[in-house]
Amino acid sequence: ETAVFQTPNYHVTQVGNEVSFNCKQTLGHDTMYWYKQDSKKLLKIMFSYNNKQLIVNETVPRRFSPQSSDKAHLNLRIKSVEPEDSAVYLCASSFTSQNTLYFGAGTRLSVL
Amino acid sequence: GDQVEQSPSALSLHEGTDSALRCNFTTTMRSVQWFRQNSRGSLISLFYLASGTKENGRLKSAFDSKERRYSTLHIRDAQLEDSGTYFCAAEANTGANTGKLTFGHGTILRVHP
16 A cells, blocks of 8 residues: 655656656655665665654755655755756655655656 | 675576575664565565564564674565565664665566466
């Protein structure tokens, strides 16, 4: 049963455009994450938020900015996309104390 | 270097056989999780371990409680639906509990008749 919802599923855009991805969880979790999965399937954390507060901010380019309106939502904006941003972006959530991660289905970004 | 070393990178099994995947950590870890990613890209959590072992059906996972530097995932009586990419991910045993996971590179498992 899906409880972490991501939109869109796919997005194709051109270099230099701005994109936004949405994520919502209905599990009542207090922590949400964005991970990037590259073409070799390696997953790397980008950001995590706990109760709307940024707690992990890995070394990602400044054009990436997370946005959290409440603990159930964590969006990701990319200003001026680059070709290397092509990847699958996976949103996840967890209870901080337990840390079992529940992932969304992902958003596949293709930058032409 | 990589903190999480996963092996093997690929595995082919006959239906009904048993096998094991392993992750070694270059530093002590607080916890480990195992996931399976299906062909559509969905990542499903299989186990979360802070220590010891857990079992669920034909799957069993262990996390070395003493040194906290490796974990295993055992698959018993492999079935076709077990095919997919398996990832281990671990949280380093340092500082605050941030939930930040470092993933292994994955094991591509194919189960065939």
